[in-house]
Amino acid sequence: MAVRRRSRPDATRRSESSRRAILTAAFELVGEVGYPRLSIEGIAARAGVGKQTIYRWWPSKGAVLFDSFLMLSEGTEEGIGKGSLPDTGDLGADLRSVLHATVGELNDPRYDGPMRALTIEIANDPELAALYAERLEEPLRAMKRERLRSAQRAGQLPSDLDLDTAIDLIWAPLFQRWLKRVEPVTLDYADRVAETALRALGATGIGHPRT
Amino acid sequence: MAVRRRSRPDATRRSESSRRAILTAAFELVGEVGYPRLSIEGIAARAGVGKQTIYRWWPSKGAVLFDSFLMLSEGTEEGIGKGSLPDTGDLGADLRSVLHATVGELNDPRYDGPMRALTIEIANDPELAALYAERLEEPLRAMKRERLRSAQRAGQLPSDLDLDTAIDLIWAPLFQRWLKRVEPVTLDYADRVAETALRALGATGIGHPRT
Amino acid sequence: MAVRRRSRPDATRRSESSRRAILTAAFELVGEVGYPRLSIEGIAARAGVGKQTIYRWWPSKGAVLFDSFLMLSEGTEEGIGKGSLPDTGDLGADLRSVLHATVGELNDPRYDGPMRALTIEIANDPELAALYAERLEEPLRAMKRERLRSAQRAGQLPSDLDLDTAIDLIWAPLFQRWLKRVEPVTLDYADRVAETALRALGATGIGHPRT
Amino acid sequence: MAVRRRSRPDATRRSESSRRAILTAAFELVGEVGYPRLSIEGIAARAGVGKQTIYRWWPSKGAVLFDSFLMLSEGTEEGIGKGSLPDTGDLGADLRSVLHATVGELNDPRYDGPMRALTIEIANDPELAALYAERLEEPLRAMKRERLRSAQRAGQLPSDLDLDTAIDLIWAPLFQRWLKRVEPVTLDYADRVAETALRALGATGIGHPRT
DNA sequence: TGGTAACCGAGACGGTACGTCGGGTCTTGAC
């Protein structure tokens, strides 16, 4: 017989409407007031929910934020892990188009706030970081890995290339520039990163942006 | 006659001992309790200083943290902008040695906490971000740029290479991995990044790590 | 056809075991943790009962407390309204013996807590106060009135004496002293009150405590 | 050398205006919403004060209430311990006039709420009870004792009468009836108590109320 | 003897208040 000292919340009785209201409110609020002024009280008030309902189901403010991202991505057909990167045969062009989309998101004020907040929570909470890596980062990375592998098969990339390092080389510069606001993240910068990285990776026979 | 309603702090009367005590306390505390539990009250108490003395001289918690980093780097002969990257003529070897030092810092618990805190403050505060870019990032970047330029002169890198993009390609992956804790930042990873990046950058005649 | 939107509790289906568990738990708890920390949740948990079962049958915390007193007194053969005060013919001696019993209860920690709690609820809730007056106070008062009337018949008290005022004169000082904890309620004090009151009431030919 | 582990609030810096605002708000609020709905939050909000300012200076809700009574009585020239009971030589008349004033207060809705609240706090908190006994009860009792002593000197009361018991006999019934709301506390009841008590106390040559 | 209506335990829910922490401002007295 299983013994439970302290009764855990009974997920079967969970209110789905409250859950959605909380996640929506969290996402909206962090976009409006920014991370430092985001509060559990504020989320609860905006969602029309008791604070306890948040504390009952999430261990931290970061976990709420994380779930609000998950909800968002699940609602999209372009969502996390649901699709694949474009593969026209032209690695350079495909990469540029994907990076342009990324640049667009990074510059969209609706995403900038929430993404900064989540990044910060992740930077502070190893547990959340692991969850993030597994549920959000890895599915995306798998899509990227697959596209590069396809390029390897087409002979456009060396077959002995370390794909994970390659992915980091391409995407990390964008995120760093965005996070630290050194300079604005422009389409031009994305192109430069893509081109330089591909050269570095030993790509051959790939298209180059029109200059 | 100039009228000043509210008196501005008179820097000439500033207590140097209080300043040092505050910066030291801030740096130590953020390392001990982490960013989320770092408080102005805590810094003031640890420094044996009134809260007002902090508010008088710094506009935000992040600014204190920032100055505590500046103070640290000024105390070192290896400090920011004071020296230059090693230049033995072997770009690959030099890069590896520099990255190994960086990996060492990223994994040092004494720096991990404070650096995360500062990174977070920067991510939230554009003004601080600008200051950071100017006072900490740019001097380091200048040293990196100089080393790469030297490699160009030696014919080890293409002369038309965009050095700033190149720098991002090399260093961003390390910081990204450190910040998000996807996986530990190892010396091996640093080597892989350096090698891949250099290949990408079209480096020729450079040394490779012994395998 | 009668329409009842909300069904009223059907007393015939009431669980007697739950009722007793609740009343017992309430009485015990208030004795253990005191009135301010007594909670419906606590009572329900201790009684192994759902909160709703309490709310279904009692309108307020005070009502539960009140019933737990009723239950207690019904369980005693010396219970409320079930007997009569001793009548040996010696009014003074009888009074002292009754007051001594009262003093004993007031100083018994098992009763002190619950009685304070009930007194407080009564002080705040006029409805409960009326119920208390009718169900607990009045039966006791009838017994006291009867004993004094017997003394009147025996010529020990003036026949025109207002018995209710007399009762107040005798018992109120004890309860006030107990409630306000001015000084401990001692047997000696009870004797002093009895003697003084009887003198005041014009008692004649009554026994006096051995001095 | 005196050692203070935790720094106690520095009373010299205490804000007198906040103190008065808190005490006034507490007194008013308890009269308006009653004891069970009186909250520290409510007092702070009404007083325009931070909650911490209340917690800094008072250990409990009851202590605030107590001080609000003290403040009230200090503001009156008829205040606690500041005067004496009327002494016209006619003990019966004097007693009736004092009791009539008491009855007036007990029936005044402005005092009923606060007094119930304070009584309840006292009933629950022995420390507060001691403070109450010393600062509010005893000064009043001294005045009463003095008046009765004067009657003894005038030969209207037996010289061996226990004055404290006598005081209880006279005043406890009134408070008891008020607290438990058995029946309304009327002037007539006060007269009956006074007359009966005086008779009991062996008073001679005292005036009686006109019937 | 099978419905069905009300009970029951359990506990999630929207709320209010708790007592504490820390934010940033302001005041006091020492220097």
Added chain:
DNA sequence: GTCAAGACCCGACGTACCGTCTCGGTTACCA
């Protein structure tokens, strides 16, 4: 005019209970 000290107003923290509600499971009456 700076400094240490700390009171002040304020907002948020995470917790405890409030009183209402909904969920399955279990009597107990009725058809």
